[in-house]
Amino acid sequence: MITQKSQLRRQLRQSRAATSIADRQSAAWALTHYPPILQQLRRGKKIAFYVPVGSELSAWPLIFLALQRGCLVYLPVVPESGRKLHFVRLNQHAVWHVGAYDIPVPFNTEHCQARDLDTVFVPLLGFDESLARLGQGGGFYDTTFAFRRHRQSWKKPRLIGLAFECQRVPALPCEPWDLCLDGLATELSFYRPI
Template identity: 45%
Template structure:
């Protein structure tokens, strides 16, 4: 691969953000429905699983219909919580029914807090739907640059056989590019689903 042809992360983030923001309202609604169908077809929403979701932000594909379908199927659904400012590893809280437990984090993204329910680390989940700005042919993703998922998933580099959680990227197909710049500690996705197709990636994990 000619790595000199790959844009730097800042340039690529700008390109991908513009492509994502250009997706129209009708296309977004259709994409959200297709993501649900694709997840069901791939049997990702199995009852008894602990699955991590995210609240869409800044033009991300709306996975709330997917979250609602998962809850209807009896899946334990978890949402991320940001750590304290000096830390990077995310917590995940099981989504309940109490509306007063919602608040905005420091980026203005809704978070669910339930002190009666034990918080989990990402290693305790079975599958995680991962937000992203773009992904490439090898399953490497480029995010918003906060590094929270990178820090949370770093433990996977030490594992050779244990494969939990499986990582599924959710994106519009325009967010797929041939290659993104990545670092040795980056963990590739197992799968990415878009409104057009599913991308499976080989992973040594």
């Protein structure tokens, strides 16, 4: 299964990278019009996003919209050791620096635990009809939100993937620790699990 996932990651990275700049920008702005996303972006809600790296779908239009709507916006910080992300507040006082994997992160003393977030918008390489998620392979999101697997009904925070339609595959190979998403948005539609 590891070889299968590695091959799939390589193919999906190539597909994603082939998306034109104009299509990337159009897709990122299209997400700001989906009612299921707008319902999440309410004043005072703790919402986490990601800083797009490489060919990832840009979350910036949603970040700006969330700030405009009065959300408390957080970004993940990859730890120097271990796989558990922590989340730092993005506001006008944040000073940016380069973190692990050359990902820009704001330096701010205000943090939020993963359990206290209301919604998390996550990057990914691939997804399928059941909204299984294939990430980069580091296991950071799977580890950080592993506590959700032990809950019977309450699934806070909601996990919503952001991707291009070209990242959709018929079925993903899944391990027991792989996260499933509560929703997923592409330039064409907002998907819910089947």
